[in-house]
Every structure is written in structure tokens, then in C-alpha cells.
Amino acid sequence: MVVDAPAKPVRFEFKNCSYRVKVRSDGRGLGNTPACCVKTKDRYLLRNVSASVSSGEVLAVMGPSGAGKTTLLRMLALEKGPGTPYGNVTLNGHAFTRTVYTAHAASVEQEDSLWAFLTAREQLEYAVRLSRPALRSAERAAAVDELLGALGLESCQHTRAGNALVRGLSGGQRRRLSLALALAKEPLLVFLDEPTSGLDAAGAAAVMALLKSVARRVNAAILCTIHQPSSAVFAGFDKTLILSGGRAAYCGPASELVGYLASIGQPVPANTNPADHMLSIANADFTDASLVEEIIAQWSSKQPPPQTEEADCGSEQQPAGAGVATQFGVLLHKHGRLLLRDPIMYSARCVIFVVISLFLSIIYIDTRRRDSQEQLFPRLFLEAPTMGALPAAGAWWISNIAPALGLLPLLAQFLDLQILRRELRDGIYHPAVYVAAQTLLQAPIGGRALHTRRRAASLHALPPCVIFAFTLAAFDCLAQAWFLGLLMNGFMMPPEDIIWPIRIFAYALPLRWQIQGSTYILWAMGDHTYGGTERCVFNATGEGECSQGFFCPDAPPTSCYGETGEEILDSFAANYSCFTSENTVALCMLYILLFALVCKLVYALALSAVRGGKMVKPPTTPPCLGSADPSSPAHPGPRRVQPFATR
Numbered sequence: 091m092v093v094d095a096p097a098k099p100v101r102f103e104f105k106n107c108s109y110r111v112k113v114r115s116d117g118r119g120l121g122n123t124p125a126c127c128v129k130t131k132d133r134y135l136l137r138n139v140s141a142s143v144s145s146g147e148v149l150a151v152m153g154p155s156g157a158g159k160t161t162l163l164r165m166l167a168l169e170k171g172p173g174t175p176y177g178n179v180t181l182n183g184h185a186f187t188r189t190v191y192t193a194h195a196a197s198v199e200q201e202d203s204l205w206a207f208l209t210a211r212e213q214l215e216y217a218v219r220l221s222r223p224a225l226r227s228a229e230r231a232a233a234v235d236e237l238l239g240a241l242g243l244e245s246c247q248h249t250r251a252g253n254a255l256v257r258g259l260s261g262g263q264r265r266r267l268s269l270a271l272a273l274a275k276e277p278l279l280v281f282l283d284e285p286t287s288g289l290d291a292a293g294a295a296a297v298m299a300l301l302k303s304v305a306r307r308v309n310a311a312i313l314c315t316i317h318q319p320s321s322a323v324f325a326g327f328d329k330t331l332i333l334s335g336g337r338a339a340y341c342g343p344a345s346e347l348v349g350y351l352a353s354i355g356q357p358v359p360a361n362t363n364p365a366d367h368m369l370s371i372a373n374a375d376f377t378d379a380s381l382v383e384e385i386i387a388q389w390s391s392k393q394p395p396p397q398t399e400e401a402d403c404g405s406e407q408q409p410a411g412a413g414v415a416t417q418f419g420v421l422l423h424k425h426g427r428l429l430l431r432d433p434i435m436y437s438a439r440c441v442i443f444v445v446i447s448l449f450l451s452i453i454y455i456d457t458r459r460r461d462s463q464e465q466l467f468p469r470l471f472l473e474a475p476t477m478g479a480l481p482a483a484g485a486w487w488i489s490n491i492a493p494a495l496g497l498l499p500l501l502a503q504f505l506d507l508q509i510l511r512r513e514l515r516d517g518i519y520h521p522a523v524y525v526a527a528q529t530l531l532q533a534p535i536g537g538r539a540l541h542t543r544r545r546a547a548s549l550h551a552l553p554p555c556v557i558f559a560f561t562l563a564a565f566d567c568l569a570q571a572w573f574l575g576l577l578m579n580g581f582m583m584p585p586e587d588i589i590w591p592i593r594i595f596a597y598a599l600p601l602r603w604q605i606q607g608s609t610y611i612l613w614a615m616g617d618h619t620y621g622g623t624e625r626c627v628f629n630a631t632g633e634g635e636c637s638q639g640f641f642c643p644d645a646p647p648t649s650c651y652g653e654t655g656e657e658i659l660d661s662f663a664a665n666y667s668c669f670t671s672e673n674t675v676a677l678c679m680l681y682i683l684l685f686a687l688v689c690k691l692v693y694a695l696a697l698s699a700v701r702g703g704k705m706v707k708p709p710t711t712p713p714c715l716g717s718a719d720p721s722s723p724a725h726p727g728p729r730r731v732q733p734f735a736t737r
């Protein structure tokens with residue numbers, strides 16, 4: 091079997107877990123109001139909940155709606171949340187930290203987060219390549235086959251996952267693929283939120299039976315929440331934890347629930363699903379609240395005081411994650427594939443770009459005339475240096491429209507955030523490696539767009555191409571700045587008229603430097619001259635009629651810009667601070683590159699924050715299952731679950 095069972099079983103245990111949130115003093119939720127601005131009080135969504143699950147077992151957390159199932163699961167899976175978690179959570183007796191989670195656990199959320207344009211097999215292949223890099227190609231294929239077989243996905247392995255817009259795997263198949271992806275890294279512990287939601291009774295029974303068999307087969311401990319299991323599904327649970335109002339009302343083997351209920355005077359009526367009966371008597375919304383209190387109190391009174399167990403750190407091998415180079419290679423391959431398949435990411439942008447270029451080229455077709463000073467200002471909006479059949483859009487429009495196109499991949503990345511979050515939490519790659527791979531993949535679209543713009547290759551094409559690609563990349567990360575850039579690039583409003591500290595945007599945003607650099611390249615590099623001017627003739631006393639050294643016999647002074655590119659840029663610069671006749675191209679490129687780098691860095695940091703941990707780097711000496719964690723207390727009393735905060 092390729093999905094080998096780990097040599098040493100694990101035991102995941104949580105004791106006295108509580109979860110506290112701040113609510114308004116009248117009991118209403120805070121919403122977006124900061125806790126410091128209103129009078130608040132504490133509310134416990136969970137109180138002293140304890141249970142454990144070992145390798146090969148499924149622990150099902152049940153309870154009426156609002157009982158705290160999701161809160162408990164998210165807390166145990168070290169998800170960030172609105173409140174403060176307390177309790178003692180351990181894996182084999184050692185603190186369950188983010189590092190331990192990354193090395194040994196995986197989660198399947200209620201909403202499937204899958205790459206819509208990759209097939210089931212492709213998604214598993216990438217997951218196995220990233221999480222088990224030591225496998226050779228044939229072994230990897232066998233591991234993928236094994237997962238597909240275990241989860242019953244062979245028949246649809248070449249079907250893409252799909253999403254709300256494109257058809258793909260069915261709901262049940264998507265659930266199973268999510269589980270297969272979680273198992274790809276061979277976790278010892280799997281968290282599943284409502285794995286049966288949206289499935290019919292038969293589908294739910296099949297998924298739960300599958301979970302049980304997977305737990306045994308890969309020797310993983312599985313902890314899942316479930317809403318309303320049928321009798322057949324309920325009977326299959328190894329253990330159940332039943333919550334009511336955030337407190338435990340029962341925890342133990344499902345098979346013993348009937349006897350327990352009889353012992354507390356709440357026997358299960360004939361022909362009734364014990365789970366349904368338990369959930370109805372534990373539901374304070376529809377049952378007498380005092381009865382619910384009594385049921386919880388009875389369970390609580392039967393519990394022995396919490397005991398401290400010996401730490402049991404075995405000698406299992408730490409799963410070795412992929413190195414940076416492998417991560418980078420796999421992510422390039424995967425996202426390159428997605429770029430080609432996902433219309434939003436690439437083709438749509440290219441098509442929109444060509445259409446916009448054509449549109450602007452037709453509007454500004456007259457600006458190709460070089461013999462008229464009146465055409466010079468419109469020419470700023472459309473530079474057509476090649477005079478070809480497809481003169482493409484120039485500095486101003488390209489500067490402003492192209493970044494707007496960056497909004498498209500930004501939207502796509504926002505839609506993909508859930509998937510990224512899952513993959514980052516699973517620790518199969520580092521956020522910075524993902525950002526680097528994405529950046530490299532984005533570069534060609536800048537070049538391709540520029541190719542549309544300049545059909546004839548020339549030495550001049552390279553710098554604007556780089557400027558252009560940098561600008562795109564920068565705005566891909568900071569789309570919101572687009573409007574600010576449009577307003578503050580020095581064309582519409584001089585920076586000196588903008589008050590501090592807002593003025594900083596006029597200098598920091600890349601549009602200003604994009605316009606300055608590309609107009610210099612387009613106007614002043616090369617030896618183009620423009621008609622409609624005559625040199626000034628000075629009289630013997632040295633007095634001249636024109637201070638700039640030229641005048642326009644057929645155009646008013648306001649439309650008289652000059653003969654050479656430098657003269658024209660000087661004329662523009664007199665009114666608009668974004669232009670200059672000095673060669674600042676290298677400096678402009680540096681500013682834009684710095685801006686892009688800062689944006690990418692912020693993006694990588696934001697992804698790290700989304701992931702909830704610090705680094706996606708499998709530790710060489712795991713805190714548990716390999717060596718003792720020195721930070722782990724010898725006598726773990728109630729303490730804060732550390733990874734829930736930043737660690």
C-alpha cells in the first residue's frame with residue numbers, strides 16, 4: 091500500500107477547552123465595532139469541553155445549531171477567530187502548535203476549495219509533489235492512484251473541479267477530492283467541518299463510511315463535525331461528543347449513548363434515532379431550558395477530574411516538505427497551467443488589451459501627423475511611433491488602462507484566496523515562493539501587451555516593456571491605488587497642490603514614473619522632429635519675441651510646443667510636473683521596481699497572516715513525535731492555546 095500507516099499511533103486530546111468572545115453589554119455581537127469603543131462583557135461560546143481521538147478513530151462532534159461545533163473545530167485546528175481560546179490541546183502529550191499542525195495535521199473545510207481548472211488527478215499530483223518530494227515519479231503516480239482509489243475518484247480523475255461558472259465534479263466528488271487532498275500529505279490528524287453537508291442520506295452515509303475506512307487504512311485520527319446523522323451513520327461513529335450551548339452533554343462511544351440516556355432518565359423512544367433524540371433534548375431553542383441544563387449537569391457530574399498523561403513522543407520520521415527550488419518549480423508549472431486554462435487570468439486580459447488598443451488607435455488616428463503642432467498634445471494620449479497598420483495606444487491611456495487590467499487577476503486571486511489559505515495552512519509551500527512564481531508568470535503579459543503596442547522591434551522597446559511589466563505587476567498587488575494614481579500622477583493635479591501626508595501618494599505611486607519614463611523614451615529618444623515651428627530671429631540688440639527659441643506661425647502660443655522631443659517635453663513640463671526633458675528613465679524604472687517589490691512583500695506577508703502561522707517550513711526536529719518540546723509544560727493546566735494567537 092502506498093499510503094502507509096505511520097509506525098506509531100497518535101492521540102489528540104483537548105481538555106477544558108473554552109472560547110471567549112466580547113459582546114456588547116446588552117448581549118448583541120460587536121460586529122465591526124472595536125471592543126474599546128463600546129461597553130462589553132464576556133461571552134463563552136465553549137466551556138470546559140474535553141475529548142480525545144486516537145489513530146484509526148473518528149470523533150464526531152454533534153449538537154444542535156449554534157451549539158459551538160464549528161467554534162470548537164476551528165479552535166482546535168488553530169484557526170484565527172474573533173475571540174480567545176483557552177484550554178489544553180495536545181498531540182501525544184505535547185502542545186499542539188502551528189508547527190505541529192503544519193507537520194502532522196490537515197483540514198477539510200465546509201466549503202470545498204479546489205482549483206476550478208485543474209482535474210482531480212492534477213490537483214492530487216501537485217499536492218503529492220509538494221508534500222512528499224522524496225517520491226520518485228512512479229511512486230508519486232502510485233500514491234495518486236492509491237488516493238484516487240481510496241476515495242472512489244478513479245472514474246472522474248480527468249474531470250476538472252469546476253466552480254459556479256464552469257461545470258466540473260459533482261458535489262460529492264468535490265467533497266471526496268477535498269478529503270483526498272488533505273490526505274495527500276499523510277497527516278496523522280484530520281479536521282473536517284461538516285463533511286456531509288449538502289449530501290443526501292445515502293451520500294452522507296457513504297462519506298462517513300469512507301471516513302471510517304480511511305481513518306483505519308491510513309491510521310489517521312479524524313475529528314469532524316456533523317449536523318444530523320442518520321441512525322446508520324451515527325452507529326458507525328467510534329466516538330461522539332455532543333455539545334449543547336457550548337458545553338458537553340455527552341462524550342463517548344456512540345454505541346453507549348442509548349444506555350447512558352436511559353441511565354439519566356431520558357430513554358430513547360422506540361424506533362427513534364438516538365442521535366435525533368439526544369439533539370432534540372439538548373436543544374435549548376426548542377426544549378425546556380431547565381431540562382437542557384439538567385442533562386448537561388448530569389454529564390458534567392459523571393466526569394472524573396482531568397488527569398495529566400505522560401508525554402508519548404515516539405520516533406516517527408518528520409515528513410520532509412519540498413525545498414524552495416522544488417516548490418518554485420511545481421508552483422510555476424501549476425499556475426502556468428492555470429493561467430492558460432483560466433480565461434480570467436490571461437486570455438481575457440489579452441483580448442481586452444487588444445480591443446482597447448484598437449479602439450484608442452482609431453480614435454487618435456489623426457495624431458500620426460507630424461507636421462502640425464496642434465496634434466502634439468493629443469499625441470501624448472496616443473503615441474504611434476511605428477505608423478503601422480495597428481498604431482497602438484500611447485503613454486497616457488496605456489498607463490492608466492493597463493493597471494486597471496491588473497484588477498482582473500487580482501479578482502481571480504481573491505476568489506482563489508480560500509484555496510491558497512488551505513494550501514498554505516497545510517504548509518506545502520512558502521507564501522514568498524508562491525508570490526515569486528506568480529510574479530514570474532505575470533511578466534509575459536506585460537511583454538505581450540507591449541508587443542501589441544510596438545509592432546516593429548527596436549532597441550527602445552525594451553525599457554518601456556520593463557517599465558510596463560513592472561507597473562502591471564505593481565498594480566496587480568495594489569489595485570485600490572489605481573484611482574489614486576490616476577489622480578495624483580502629476581497630470582491632473584500638481585503634487586505641490588496636494589496636502590501632506592496625502593502628497594506622498596503623488597511620489598510613491600508608480601503611474602507618475604511610468605508616464606515620465608515612457609514619454610521620455612517615446613519623445614526624446616531618437617531623432618524625430620515635428621513641424622509647424624520656426625526658429626526665432628533676434629534683432630541686433632538681442633531682444634527676441636520668443637523666449638523658448640522657436641515660435642509657431644500657424645498656431646496660437648498655447649499650442650506651440652517645439653520642434654524636437656526635448657523642446658516639446660520642456661513645454662509640457664511647464665504645465666505638468668510629471669514630464670521632464672531630462673533622461674530619468676533608469677530612475678523611473680528603479681522607483682517602479684521598488685514599488686513592485688514592496689507590494690509583493692506586503693502580499694507575501696498578507697498571505698502569511700492569512701495562513702495564520704509564521705513560516706511554511708516543515709521543522710527538521712518536530713516538537714512532538716520526534717523530540718520533546720521544551721516549551722511544553724510538564725503539568726499542562728489550563729492555558730491559552732498559543733497558536734491561535736500569532737506564533
Ligand SMILES: Nc1ncnc2c1ncn2[C@@H]1O[C@H](COP(=O)(O)OP(=O)(O)OP(=O)(O)O)[C@@H](O)[C@H]1O
Pocket residue numbers: 111112113119120133135153154155156157158159160161162172317
Ligand atoms: N463573534 C461572535 N460573537 C458572538 N457570538 C458568536 C460569534 N461567533 C459565533 N457566535 C455564536 O456562537 C455560537 C456557536 O456558533 P457555531 O458556529 O460554532 O455553532 P454551530 O454548532 O457550528 O452551528 P451550526 O450547526 O448552525 O453551524 C452561535 O450561537 C453563534 O451565534
